[in-house]
Amino acid sequence: MSEVNEKKEKKGLFARLKEGMSKTRESITHAIDTLAGVYKELDDDFYDELEMILISADVGVATTEKIIDKLKEEVRARREGNPENVKGILKEIVADMMQAEPFNPQSPTVVLVVGVNGVGKTTTIGKLGCYYKEQGKNVILAAADTFRAAATEQLTIWAQRAGVPIVAHGEGADPAAVVFDAVASAKAKKADLLIIDTAGRLHNKTHLMEELKKIRRVIDRDFPEATVRVFMVLDGTTGQNGVSQARVFRDAVDVDGIILTKLDGTAKGGVVISIQEELKLPVYFIGVGEQKEDLQVFDPKDYAEAIF
Secondary structure, X not given: OOHHHHHHHHHHHHHHHHHHOHHHHHHHHHHHHXXXXXXXXXXXXXXXXXXXXXHHOOOOHHHHHHHHXXXXXXXXXXXXXXXXXXXXXXXXXXXXXOOOOOOOOOOOEEEEEEOOOOOOHHHHHHHHHHHHHHOXXXXXXXXXXXXXXXXXXXXXXXXXXXXXXXXXXXXXXXXXXXXXXXXHHHHHOOOOEEEEEOOOOOOOOOOHHHHHHHHHHHHHHHOOOOEEEEEEEEEHHHOHHHHHHHHHHHHHHOOOEEEEXXXXXXXXXXXXXXXXXXXXXXXXXXXXOOOHHHEEEOOHHHHHHHHO
């Protein structure tokens, strides 16, 4: 791809990101602009009001306190006294707080995708399949969420859309058996990337985390040469509840990173900052719309630009 085309694509992706983050941007930027119009100096009352704005955007109490502390340090260091210039400093602080960690899978890699029902997990896996197929990867999808009737059908449609094979069994099948067959298929076809959908809950009394650990044992036993990554999909509209969910999964199944969906439908997009700061987990992708192009590689600078 030429440099000009790369710049056009980057600009197009940022436009989608900016549009998708509009609700969060309006909740933060409009409030800060109003604040800067009311206050003529950076006093304690200004900082208290700013703190409430960030907490309202689901940045989280602990993370907000860190941001305010860093802001005060920068204000002192720059001898800044104009409230109208705070937004630019905040943008720099937020971008610096978050780390970009692009996921470039080396062959063979298995991605185990986890998360509670309703977060957009299956759709996200389909979009991941499209993304990595377009990156030239040999991708296989596995429908191991056998307890939700529509999950396999939904993933099959995405596999067809992406032009990648899918391994699936009937409803109610043993998820570990699906993974066993998917691993065999990935090895036989020399796949670069196997992406596995998993259940967000189970219909029987089997503990969800135990089922996920069982699936992981199958992968480790039968595909030892593969790099394994566990991604958790979170619904951005749940805000701090999503952070709590991630903490539970992280402690149970060693989550490696986060994919945050539905940021276009919420003013709580500040949760991205909270996830990275409080859980120390990288955010690999964010979803800002329904189209496959709306699942974007997370870029801290673009994110900060889009919300401020």
